[in-house]
Amino acid sequence: MTKPTLGSLEVFDDIASISRQACDDLIPLCCDAIAARGVCRIALAGGSTPKLLYRLMAENQQAFDWAKIELFWGDERNVLPEDDDSNFRMVREAMLDHVPIPEANVFRVPIDPADPAATALQYEATLKAQFGGDSLDWDLVLLGMGDDAHTASLFPQTKAIDANDRLFVENWVEKFDTFRQTLTAPAINSARNVWFLIGGAGKREALQHVWGARQAPSEFPSQLIRPSAGKLRWMIAIDAMPETA
């Protein structure tokens, strides 16, 4: 069976079972972070896969100390927060509207569609201020992966892939003819925990490449995710698992 060379692999029946396990594991992760450092900082993934996890967090809200949890976005679309495509809106509807998290603990990417560069600089400054410097020791970064092997908004053959001197950047994505906003690979790789939540047969080929011997991160950006000291966890639905090589 094709497996990742880095990190742990767990195979699940479907995205629902991934979501239940991730929610169950988030409870002690948050408790331990808060006990150790007084705060739990999480970078949320966008897209559709993590929606159920966010709903489960809301359903199990009594298990989380929301006053000491800080939520950030690993990436965002270049749209306003009420837009259907907004990752912030997706999280707000699935979780934020239903849990007692203080508004001051929710760090939305301050999108100005007309000035993506300024937006990125502003969010990067927020990250540095909140973390007290350039090393973002996230307690958890949640990630999805596209069928083109992108993660966050690190898309193949885009500038953000090489933005190793930055933490958060605007990223022109030709195939969408628009900008995205994204954490850079170094900003993700400083995390204590990185969890990929991936499901769907459409991701199978991309995972085959990402886990394959050929290292080509500009083609398969999820290969960039190699936490320097933290734990990498692949939570994969069986329908996304590559055929045995």
Ligand SMILES: O=C(O)[C@H](O)[C@@H](O)[C@H](O)[C@H](O)COP(=O)(O)O
């Ligand atoms: O803004 C986004 O779309 C996400 O951050 C993106 O990186 C997502 O995780 C993948 O595209 C997978 O998306 P699905 O979960 O919808 O398959």
